[in-house]
Amino acid sequence: MEAASARSPIVSLHGVGKTFPNGVTALRDATFSVREHEFVSLLGPSGCGKSTALRIIAGLLDPSSGDVIWRDGTAPDGSKGEIGFVFQEPTLMPWASVAGNVHLPLKLAGIDRTAAMPRIHEALRRVGLEAFAGAYPRELSGGMKMRVSIARALVTQPKLLLMDEPFAALDEITRFRLNNDLLSLWASMRQTAIFVTHSVFESVYLSSRIIVMTPRPGRVHSEIVVDAPYPRTESFRTSPEYAALCRKVSEALVAAMAREGVP
Amino acid sequence: MTARPATRAEEVRERTRRERILRAILPFAALAIGILVWDLVVRINDLPPYVLPSPGLVFRTLIADWGLLWASLVVTLTTTFEALLLAFVGGVALAIAFNRSRLVEYSFYPYAVILQVTPVVAIAPLLLIYLPQQAAVLACAWIVAFFPVLANTTLGLNSVDRNLAELFRLYGASGWQVLRDLKLPAALPYMLGGLKIAGGLSLIGAVVAEIAAGSAGAGSGLAFRIAESGYRLNIPRMFAALLLLSVAGVVIFAALSLVSHLILRRWHESASGEG
Numbered sequence: 347m348e349a350a351s352a353r354s355p356i357v358s359l360h361g362v363g364k365t366f367p368n369g370v371t372a373l374r375d376a377t378f379s380v381r382e383h384e385f386v387s388l389l390g391p392s393g394c395g396k397s398t399a400l401r402i403i404a405g406l407l408d409p410s411s412g413d414v415i416w417r418d419g420t421a422p423d424g425s426k427g428e429i430g431f432v433f434q435e436p437t438l439m440p441w442a443s444v445a446g447n448v449h450l451p452l453k454l455a456g457i458d459r460t461a462a463m464p465r466i467h468e469a470l471r472r473v474g475l476e477a478f479a480g481a482y483p484r485e486l487s488g489g490m491k492m493r494v495s496i497a498r499a500l501v502t503q504p505k506l507l508l509m510d511e512p513f514a515a516l517d518e519i520t521r522f523r524l525n526n527d528l529l530s531l532w533a534s535m536r537q538t539a540i541f542v543t544h545s546v547f548e549s550v551y552l553s554s555r556i557i558v559m560t561p562r563p564g565r566v567h568s569e570i571v572v573d574a575p576y577p578r579t580e581s582f583r584t585s586p587e588y589a590a591l592c593r594k595v596s597e598a599l600v601a602a603m604a605r606e607g608v609p
Numbered sequence: 610m611t612a613r614p615a616t617r618a619e620e621v622r623e624r625t626r627r628e629r630i631l632r633a634i635l636p637f638a639a640l641a642i643g644i645l646v647w648d649l650v651v652r653i654n655d656l657p658p659y660v661l662p663s664p665g666l667v668f669r670t671l672i673a674d675w676g677l678l679w680a681s682l683v684v685t686l687t688t689t690f691e692a693l694l695l696a697f698v699g700g701v702a703l704a705i706a707f708n709r710s711r712l713v714e715y716s717f718y719p720y721a722v723i724l725q726v727t728p729v730v731a732i733a734p735l736l737l738i739y740l741p742q743q744a745a746v747l748a749c750a751w752i753v754a755f756f757p758v759l760a761n762t763t764l765g766l767n768s769v770d771r772n773l774a775e776l777f778r779l780y781g782a783s784g785w786q787v788l789r790d791l792k793l794p795a796a797l798p799y800m801l802g803g804l805k806i807a808g809g810l811s812l813i814g815a816v817v818a819e820i821a822a823g824s825a826g827a828g829s830g831l832a833f834r835i836a837e838s839g840y841r842l843n844i845p846r847m848f849a850a851l852l853l854l855s856v857a858g859v860v861i862f863a864a865l866s867l868v869s870h871l872i873l874r875r876w877h878e879s880a881s882g883e884g
Contacts, residue, residue, distance in 0.1 A: 406775055425781025437772040440876040441794040453790070454780040482876050 354417055355379035356506070356538055357403060362412035363563070364398050372398040374563035375412070382417075385532060385539045387549035387556045389595065391603065395564025396542045397510050403540065404431055404508050427451055427502025430537070432509040436491035438483040438498075444470065445479040448498045455502075462501075469501040470494075472531055489520035496528070500535065507532075507539045513548070525551055526579070533577055546599060550591045551583060558598045567602035570595055662845040670845040671852065678834065678846075682853050685815055685830035688743075689861070692750030692811040697804055699751070700758025704796075705788065707759075708766040725756040729814055733821035742822050746830070749821075750814030754807040761803030765796025798877050801869040808861045816854065831857075 358379035365371045373395035380386045388396040401407040402414060405421055414421070422428035438447045445459075445466050452462040470476045473493040483491055492512060499507060513521040529552060532539055543549050549556045556570045572591055574582060582588055644664045650656070651663040658666055671678065703721070707714035729749050736745040769792055777787050819832035831850050838846040873879060 401775075404779060406779060423781070424779040427780070429779060431776065431779055433772045433776075435772060437770060437776060439773065439791075439794065441797065442876075450776075450790075451780050454777065454782045454786055484876060484878070 354381065356382045356417050358415045359399065359403075360413045360415065362399070362402060362409045362414060364395065364402065364407060365410045371563040373402075373409075373565075375565050376559075377412075378557050378566050378569065380538060380540055382538055383536050385541065385552060385554045387541045387543055387553040388559060389543055389546065389549045389556050389599065390559030390564060391561050391599075392544060393562050394559045395562060396559055399564070400508050400510050400540060400542050403506075404429055422504075422506055425455065427455060428505050430499030430502065430504035430507045432492075432495050432499045432507070432512040434511045434514055436483070436488075436495040438491055438494055440483050442482075443479065444475065444481050444483070444486070444494050447483065447494055448501050450498060451502045465501055469497040472500060472534075473497045473527065487520075488516055489524060492516065492524060493527075496531070500531070503535070503537075505537055507537045509539065509541045511542050511544065514544070521548070522583075528552065529576070529578060546592055546595045550588060550595055551578065556595055558595070558602050560602045568598050570598060659842050659844050662848055666845050667848040667852065671849040674846055674849060678831070678850060678853055681829055681831045681834045681850070682857065685812075685819065685832065685854070686857060688746055688750055688815040688819075688830065689812045689857075692747055692754050692814060693804075693808055695747075695751050696754035696807050696811060697758055697800075700755045700803065700807070701762050701800060703755075703759050704762035704766055707763055708792065709784070709788075721756060721759055724752055729753050729817050730821065733818045736818075737822055746815060746818040746822060749818030750811045753814035753817075754811035757806040757810065758800065758803040761799040761806075762796055765799030766792050768799070769795045798869075798873055798879060801865075801872065805862065805865045805869060808865045809858055812854070812858050812861060 359376050362373060362376045363371065364373040372393075376395070376399055388399060390396050398407065402409050405424060416422070439450070442450075445463075448466045448469050449459055449462050452465065453459070467476060467479070470479055473496055475490060475493050475497065478486065478490065478494075483494070486494065495512070499509075513524050516524065525548060541549070541552060550572055553572050554576075556572060558567045558570065559565065560567045570591075574587060574591070647661075648664050651661055662670070703717075707718060729752055732752065733745070733749050736748050739745075740748060773791060773795075774787070777791055782790070815830065816832040819830040820836055823833050823836040831854050835847050835850045835854075838844070838850065
């Protein structure tokens, strides 16, 4: 695999800050960039503004200061399905079946159910839920709901996949399985992924690069490249290399936490 | 070893079964006792029918006057269902208008509340002056019934999952798409809850208006029959009409509950059965 640094950034944040109307400064002077086909994690404690940064990249929030610069000059268009977003909760429509939920992005783009059906089935097959197309969300387990949520984000084949602590509410066994599945999905689809997490272990396992952020107001503390080759499997999770990387990232996170209160 | 938990599970199942049977039987048992006591009171005190008719006499009157009472019931029920339909359509439409425009909401919501808190008995005589009687009765029933639909639907439209709303925004959904595919389905359980309340209220509204219109004479609904029988001291017929009204109210409530259950059973917690 070619070195990530050889590619130009698909998106760069320059001194991006966000202050909410209630006076809370969630993000200050955040500067980092993400290159095409990278898997980047934003790692930090809760309330460090990493979700805010993700929402700014998604275009759901406007930054109060700084610039978001896209390689193509314009931001990817959500209405054309160029961005996939996975929330912390599965965020499914309880009144719609699994297929109906996965259909949503295409439906909003004006593609009816019949025409969308092959793509819906393809997305469900990728997350291993093709047998549950007719089920309703409340009939599914937490992990399965999250898979539906991922299938919905992937159904438009987005260039950019944004994930906001998607597995934080799941048990560890389910989370490990979804980590593996996410990696193999990413390996086969190769979209650029930005993954927000507060788990050191998850970030090391998944990412090609980790951006460590300080507590509120969040800013970038350091960047750590995880140079372990993909595909990564369970054997990577138990390797000394993984343990060493986790220690390094943990130390960076501790150092970032110590900067609390520094303006 | 496995016998113990099995018997315990059986025990629990047996207990819930017994409880379910009791829940089904007890109301009828209480009713039977009530009727028995009623009958005894009439017999022992030898009460004349114009003071308190015996249950048997009420039942015989119901059968004897069935043609008359049935025709009246149809009149009252027609008013009730028309009012309920208009209340649902009007309440939902108004809630959507409120949801789409703050300006409209701030301008008209207070008046919706005023209409609701002013007793309909007090409005009915005025409406009877300005409107033809049938229309006035319908308007009264509508006034009482539309508010729960409006209030509940407004609540439902405002209770949309924030993340889902963001998702719709991300995918560039139009206002119409957000309404049709997100807000209305999310509000559906609330709407149906409002409809259930409105069902009973529209019957009450229709009855109140018929009573108020009673002296005007042209009406022939069940409430009018009750008022008329009252003037003639035909107490058994009053009871028979009252019985029909109660049964009609219960049937309306049960029917709307069933509709709500059928619509929501696949996805909403309120409609999930225990077994």
